[in-house]
Amino acid sequence: MRSSSPSARKQIVNWIEERTGWGAVREFIEHKKVPIHSATIWYYFGGITLFLFLIQVLTGILLLLYYRPTPNEAYESVQFIMTQVEFGWLIRSVHGWSANLMILSAFIHMFSVVFLHSYRKPRELTWLSGLALLGLSLAFGFSGYLLPWNTIAYFATKVGTDMAAAVPLVGDWLARFLRGGDDVGGATLTRFFGFHVAVLPGVTTILLLVHLALVQRFGMSSPPWVGPGNDKQMGFFPNFFLRELMAWYAALAVLGSLAALFPLELGEKADPFAPAPAGIRPEWYFLAPFYTLKLIPSRVWIVDGELLGLVGFSLIAVWWALLPFWASNRDGIVKVRRVTGAGVALLAYLATFSYLGYVK
Amino acid sequence: MHSMETQRRSLVGWLLGGGLTASVISFLYPAVRFMQPPKVPEASINETVAGKIDEFKPNSGTIVKFGNRPALLIRVNETEWRAFNAICTHLNCTVQFEQPTSQIWCACHNGRFDINGQVVSGPPPGPLEEFQVRIREDEVFISKRA
Ligand code: FES
Numbered sequence: 001m002r003s004s005s006p007s008a009r010k011q012i013v014n015w016i017e018e019r020t021g022w023g024a025v026r027e028f029i030e031h032k033k034v035p036i037h038s039a040t041i042w043y044y045f046g047g048i049t050l051f052l053f054l055i056q057v058l059t060g061i062l063l064l065l066y067y068r069p070t071p072n073e074a075y076e077s078v079q080f081i082m083t084q085v086e087f088g089w090l091i092r093s094v095h096g097w098s099a100n101l102m103i104l105s106a107f108i109h110m111f112s113v114v115f116l117h118s119y120r121k122p123r124e125l126t127w128l129s130g131l132a133l134l135g136l137s138l139a140f141g142f143s144g145y146l147l148p149w150n151t152i153a154y155f156a157t158k159v160g161t162d163m164a165a166a167v168p169l170v171g172d173w174l175a176r177f178l179r180g181g182d183d184v185g186g187a188t189l190t191r192f193f194g195f196h197v198a199v200l201p202g203v204t205t206i207l208l209l210v211h212l213a214l215v216q217r218f219g220m221s222s223p224p225w226v227g228p229g230n231d232k233q234m235g236f237f238p239n240f241f242l243r244e245l246m247a248w249y250a251a252l253a254v255l256g257s258l259a260a261l262f263p264l265e266l267g268e269k270a271d272p273f274a275p276a277p278a279g280i281r282p283e284w285y286f287l288a289p290f291y292t293l294k295l296i297p298s299r300v301w302i303v304d305g306e307l308l309g310l311v312g313f314s315l316i317a318v319w320w321a322l323l324p325f326w327a328s329n330r331d332g333i334v335k336v337r338r339v340t341g342a343g344v345a346l347l348a349y350l351a352t353f354s355y356l357g358y359v360k
Numbered sequence: 361m362h363s364m365e366t367q368r369r370s371l372v373g374w375l376l377g378g379g380l381t382a383s384v385i386s387f388l389y390p391a392v393r394f395m396q397p398p399k400v401p402e403a404s405i406n407e408t409v410a411g412k413i414d415e416f417k418p419n420s421g422t423i424v425k426f427g428n429r430p431a432l433l434i435r436v437n438e439t440e441w442r443a444f445n446a447i448c449t450h451l452n453c454t455v456q457f458e459q460p461t462s463q464i465w466c467a468c469h470n471g472r473f474d475i476n477g478q479v480v481s482g483p484p485p486g487p488l489e490e491f492q493v494r495i496r497e498d499e500v501f502i503s504k505r506a
Contacts, residue, residue: 298486
């Protein structure tokens with residue numbers, strides 16, 4: 001009996017192997033290596049972002065069971081989730097907090113890529129796909145913010161979509177497209193719901209697969225100062241994988257305590273015939289542009305202030321996206337100082353303006 | 361001979377490519393048009409009853425419905441009234457009357473207008489659209505300026 005069981009197991013393994021070729025994958029995982037150096041810890045944030053995204057998908061599906069995307073019912077259905085449904089407050093709170101943490105962790109991931117110079121050839125497309133994913137996350141945040149149909153979200157969406165109208169030439173078209181009409185209303189809610197639960201998840205999944213495939217293809221990069229001479233590495237499986245799992249566990253602990261200790265509030269139901277309340281502000285990750293916009297006067301010389309802000313933000317975004325292309329000289333040597341300086345400058349701008357936007 | 365073969369191939373290539381492009385466009389075009397919301401003719405109203413005179417206190421402002429848009433009706437004192445389109449000229453928020461300063465205030469980016477709707481400070485690029493206020497018997501009417 002005893003001797004037959006390993007062979008039975010082997011038979012099953014063989015059976016599966018013959019029909020899937022799974023062995024190649026196992027082989028690959030066994031040989032995958034992760035470089036070890038003083039900055040290895042930053043490698044975990046990509047994985048943490050992925051983990052939080054998975055939590056978003058799960059809690060999002062749960063919320064879908066009760067949420068109703070119409071102006072008459074949206075607020076009430078969220079209220080119902082929070083007061084009647086068992087653990088509803090927790091699921092919603094986890095969804096909201098996890099969204100915030102995911103964007104935070106994506107930002108940390110992005111800046112660590114910059115400061116470790118991992119965007120270098122041949123990883124330009126990995127960088128670009130990552131930035132696109134960050135953009136999608138922000139779109140998730142913007143569309144999801146409106147769904148509870150409360151006052152703050154209503155006015156934040158009015159402002160946000162009106163900014164789109166300042167885009168030259170296509171502005172009006174774009175604003176109407178986003179709002180599903182001339183003004184923020186029921187049509188906007190339906191549309192944002194569609195974006196949030198169908199369009200964005202679809203596009204994100206595809207892009208995420210591309211991003212992960214590229215990461216697999218090229219492996220983890222070592223910072224230029226570690227050099228090719230250093231070949232201290234650990235196996236991806238199980239060494240790095242288990243560590244990553246611990247990081248996920250830690251992220252889960254932070255998420256769980258935040259969600260339980262500071263449950264998300266709902267605020268008041270949006271009323272199109274009420275003035276915008278004091279203290280209107282967008283989610284924290286939009287605070288820096290929000291505050292910048294507040295500072296720009298309505299007219300700078302002959303240019304419209306909003307337009308100026310918009311052009312400024314776009315230029316910064318393009319400059320940032322092209323980073324891998326201006327970061328190294330012809331011989332492929334990274335201009336470490338310049339890139340680090342740019343990263344610090346951007347980080348400083350985002351941090352100060354977000355802070356000012358929050359307190360003022 | 362050889363060049364004829366290549367020519368034929370490139371012709372077939374063009375035809376295939378062109379056909380494919382045409383069908384992609386013919387699928388995409390309706391979808392893109394579909395996404396653009398149709399223009400719904402707005403019930404354009406020119407006048408509305410805001411309420412009875414004694415519902416409004418002197419030195420106070422109230423948001424009233426003007427069609428499906430908000431309007432700000434201000435009773436400056438016993439006899440003086442003002443009304444504006446309550447949509448801020450900056451980024452679309454709804455403004456409010458601020459009693460202590462007797463100014464119109466937009467909470468979104470701290471824009472301020474005076475009692476005539478002119479910009480005092482903040483980012484709004486232009487004055488608020490002013491409406492006309494008329495009193496008939498004990499009712500307050502708001503109308504668009506001709
Ligand atoms: S929307 Fe009124 S000040 Fe910006």
